[in-house]
Amino acid sequence: MENAMxxxxxxxxxxxxALCKEGDDLVKTGELPAAKRKYISALDLLPENHREWDAATWIYVAIGDVNLKMKDIERAFRCFFNAVQCPNGLGNPYIHLRLGQIYFDQGSLDKAADELTRAYMGAGLKIFMEDDPKYLDFLETRIEI
Known part of the structure; x- marks a missing residue:
């Protein structure tokens, strides 16, 4: 439903x-719980079947990132899992990167390799450059880079 927006x-x-911009600004100042509330308020504005809307994809990603920063891995995973099911979520390198990192940190190495490979195939090495090198190091043990 790419025209849904x-x-x-x-x-x-x-x-x-506007709510997402406020959330982004709060993230920059380290006010993570407040940022999360802004993003959730934005998500709540979407009509029923919110996963059919383009906005849901990036709102879930924003909430997932905040949850990661707050070390709430379970909620972060659910957000990225939801995001991958929204418009343009499947195949989005950033979403696959985050899912792969969470799987890796939880010890689900086959799932981690699958998701990290998707991230690499979609965006190349550059997507790994801002995060802990352990994810790229791991991926290099699974595929030829």
Whole structure:
């Protein structure tokens, strides 16, 4: 449903964007619980079947990242798992990177290798450069880079 975003009213779309911007600003100042509340408020504005909307993809990613920063790995995983099921989520290198990192840290190495390979195939080495090198080191044991 790639055209779904166009069906949101201008007012709802603007409110979602504003809430997410506020969330982003709060993340930058380290106010993670407040940022998470902003993102959840944005998600709550989506109509029923919210996973069908483009905005849900990036809102779930934002919530997932906040959960990772807050060390709430279980909730972070659920957010990225939801994001991959939203429009343009499957095949999104960033989402696959985060899922792969969580699987790796939990010891699910086959799933980690699958997700990290998807991230690498979609974005190359550069997607690994801002994170702990252990994920790329692991991937190099599984595929030829």
């Amino acid at each position: 166009k069906q949101l009213s201008d007012e709802v779309h603007a409110e979602i964007v």
